[in-house]
Amino acid sequence: MSTATPVTAGADTAAVRQAIATTARPPRPGPLSTALTFGWRGMLKVKHVPEQLLDVTVTPVMFLLMFTYLFGGAIAGSTSAYLDYTLPGLLVMSVLFTTVYSGVSLNTDLTKGVVDRFRSLPIWRPAPLLGSLLGDSVRYVIAGTVIIVVGVALGYRPDAGVTGALGALALVVVFSFGLSWVFSVLGLLLRSPNAVMNAGFMGIFPLTFLSNVFVDPATLPGPLEAFVNVNPISILATACRSLMDGTPDGEAITTSLVVAAALAAIFLPITTRLYRSR
Amino acid sequence: MTTHAPLAIEVTGLEKSFGDTHAVAGVDLAVPEGSIYGVLGPNGAGKTTVIRMLATLIPPDAGTARVLGHDIRTEGDAVRSLVSLTGQLASVDEELTGRENLILLGRLLGLSRSASRTRADELLEAFGISEAAARLVKHYSGGMRRRLDIAASIVVTPRLMFLDEPTTGLDPRSRGQVWEIARALQAGGTTILLCTQYLEEADQLADGIAVIDRGKVIAEGTPGQLKASVGTGGLKVRLLDPGQRGDAAGILERAVGAVVLDADPAALSVSSADASRAADGVSALARAGLGIAEFSLGQPSLDEVFLALTGHLAEERDATLEEQSS
Ligand SMILES: Nc1ncnc2c1ncn2[C@@H]1O[C@H](COP(=O)(O)OP(=O)(O)O)[C@@H](O)[C@H]1O
Ligand SMILES: [Mg+2]
Numbered sequence: 001m002s003t004a005t006p007v008t009a010g011a012d013t014a015a016v017r018q019a020i021a022t023t024a025r026p027p028r029p030g031p032l033s034t035a036l037t038f039g040w041r042g043m044l045k046v047k048h049v050p051e052q053l054l055d056v057t058v059t060p061v062m063f064l065l066m067f068t069y070l071f072g073g074a075i076a077g078s079t080s081a082y083l084d085y086t087l088p089g090l091l092v093m094s095v096l097f098t099t100v101y102s103g104v105s106l107n108t109d110l111t112k113g114v115v116d117r118f119r120s121l122p123i124w125r126p127a128p129l130l131g132s133l134l135g136d137s138v139r140y141v142i143a144g145t146v147i148i149v150v151g152v153a154l155g156y157r158p159d160a161g162v163t164g165a166l167g168a169l170a171l172v173v174v175f176s177f178g179l180s181w182v183f184s185v186l187g188l189l190l191r192s193p194n195a196v197m198n199a200g201f202m203g204i205f206p207l208t209f210l211s212n213v214f215v216d217p218a219t220l221p222g223p224l225e226a227f228v229n230v231n232p233i234s235i236l237a238t239a240c241r242s243l244m245d246g247t248p249d250g251e252a253i254t255t256s257l258v259v260a261a262a263l264a265a266i267f268l269p270i271t272t273r274l275y276r277s278r
Numbered sequence: 279m280t281t282h283a284p285l286a287i288e289v290t291g292l293e294k295s296f297g298d299t300h301a302v303a304g305v306d307l308a309v310p311e312g313s314i315y316g317v318l319g320p321n322g323a324g325k326t327t328v329i330r331m332l333a334t335l336i337p338p339d340a341g342t343a344r345v346l347g348h349d350i351r352t353e354g355d356a357v358r359s360l361v362s363l364t365g366q367l368a369s370v371d372e373e374l375t376g377r378e379n380l381i382l383l384g385r386l387l388g389l390s391r392s393a394s395r396t397r398a399d400e401l402l403e404a405f406g407i408s409e410a411a412a413r414l415v416k417h418y419s420g421g422m423r424r425r426l427d428i429a430a431s432i433v434v435t436p437r438l439m440f441l442d443e444p445t446t447g448l449d450p451r452s453r454g455q456v457w458e459i460a461r462a463l464q465a466g467g468t469t470i471l472l473c474t475q476y477l478e479e480a481d482q483l484a485d486g487i488a489v490i491d492r493g494k495v496i497a498e499g500t501p502g503q504l505k506a507s508v509g510t511g512g513l514k515v516r517l518l519d520p521g522q523r524g525d526a527a528g529i530l531e532r533a534v535g536a537v538v539l540d541a542d543p544a545a546l547s548v549s550s551a552d553a554s555r556a557a558d559g560v561s562a563l564a565r566a567g568l569g570i571a572e573f574s575l576g577q578p579s580l581d582e583v584f585l586a587l588t589g590h591l592a593e594e595r596d597a598t599l600e601e602q603s604s
Contacts, residue, residue, distance in 0.1 A: 013458050015404035020435050020466035026388035028359070037385040045373050048414060113367030117430070120333045122359035123386055277336070 042135010089213030103183030160246030178260030181267035303493035316484030421452025518569030
């Protein structure tokens with residue numbers, strides 16, 4: 001601990017003194033720049049733990065293979081006809097599953113001390129939340145792209161080509177921006193990342209199955225059909241199908257966007273309030 | 279205290295409850311600028327809660343606090359731009375590398391991309407973490423993580439730094455390094471509010487100490503004053519034969535002062551002794567033919583400080599410790 005301390009052994013006191021002396025406080029960065037910095041943080045996490053993408057892409061790909069080859073013939077007459085029907089829906093499912101992880105990673109942050117550090121900084125206060133959303137969008141795009149690519153490999157050809165696929169992907173990602181605030185609220189309310197994961201999937205899983213992602217609701221009993229038809233996931237899947245087929249369904253697209261905006265309008269303020277007071 | 283420095287922290291009647299727990303039950307503090315001020319207390323005393331309020335993470339229920347002249351309730355933003363927090367849980371991002379952590383903070387504090395990289399490398403070098411710069415923090419040792427944590431707090435030098443139990447769980451060497459860093463920070467003009475459970479740590483670093491228990495300040499003063507109220511050092515003796523402890527207690531009582539029987543059936547300590555009287559006590563034991571396995575003369579422990587300050591707290595704390603371990 002005296003002057004004889006070798007450099008590799010730990011802190012070099014003289015250098016520490018030097019490091020303290022050399023800084024002047026820079027001007028405070030703007031809100032956008034701060035949010036983008038948090039976005040960068042989110043992307044670094046994806047880079048360091050790419051396995052987290054595996055979790056969210058493997059399940060939908062598994063469903064894609066299972067439903068197409070196991071039930072496809074029975075449901076739609078042939079596997080290729082079923083693939084045409086279900087792929088846009090699986091795109092929706094794949095990306096929406098990913099939004100649960102927004103809540104999980106927020107909760108993980110909270111169990112560590114790092115959020116206290118962020119909250120003690122002189123920064124625009126919603127920046128960490130908005131920024132992590134930017135990072136999350138990378139995950140959404142990757143999850144969606146994987147499904148589309150696997151679908152194409154299995155023989156799916158969107159009538160509207162690349163444009164249609166990109167349009168559908170963009171719509172799902174925008175919808176996910178809205179939905180992710182629901183899981184952020186869960187992430188702030190529940191005790192552990194696991195609890196958020198379980199609660200999140202407990203909600204999103206049945207909602208996905210009680211939609212038109214896998215089956216045409218016309219075949220369902222009355223009350224169930226009615227529910228499936230108003231389920232926002234059905235509407236989003238319909239909108240995606242229409243975009244990929246080159247016959248955009250204005251009503252479904254608008255409804256999806258309105259639902260996303262409504263979710264954000266309700267849950268974003270709740271999220272910021274909870275984040276501030278935790 | 280005789281100092282006339284302006285106050286970095288000025289707290290009166292600070293309170294905070296969580297449900298039925300009065301975590302902070304009326305705390306007053308006056309911390310002179312440029313000092314290291316120790317808040318000393320056992321687990322659950324309310325230290326972290328005080329820091330979280332002063333760093334504007336949670337609002338107080340009652341009381342007023344000014345940090346570097348700014349009211350923590352109404353001028354939170356001004357407070358945040360002058361302080362840094364090194365929390366009890368490492369306040370760094372475990373899923374990023376050490377270098378990324380420092381660059382992230384540089385960017386958030388307004389450094390340009392290149393300036394934040396330069397600053398990160400400079401700090402990594404100064405804190406002896408260059409070699410681990412590209413490794414994820416979750417693979418860091420406790421001491422490295424703590425050094426990174428402190429480095430993260432001085433990416434832009436703060437006027438006031440909160441250090442919450444910076445050496446709990448560290449080995450003695452890492453502990454010494456953290457102390458060196460704290461001294462260097464103070465030498466650079468940063469005021470430090472240091473929360474700790476170790477009297478030795480407060481004694482090593484702090485210019486003033488507040489002893490806090492159950493959300494209240496129960497004693498305040500310089501380390502010297504505090505130790506004088508307890509005794510300059512504690513003599514601890516372990517006997518070869520636990521059966522002789524009663525005799526030994528009698529001899530030490532006469533030669534030195536009030537004796538405390540430890541949980542270890544062969545050990546006893548005298549919490550009020552100066553070195554020469556302690557030596558007399560040990561030789562009195564030897565003359566009486568009692569076999570001594572070991573003895574030491576050390577700083578009073580936090581328990582002894584508590585015993586001296588309150589008389590009764592030590593037992594109750596033992597009771598809670600037993601509850602925890604059962
Ligand atoms: N967020 C919280 N919710 C409920 N109780 C809390 C919370 N934070 C602290 N406490 C309680 O307040 C008391 C003081 O805690 P703390 O300030 O962490 O003490 P210290 O840092 O001295 O160990 C403890 O009894 C603790 O359980
Ligand atoms: Mg604490």
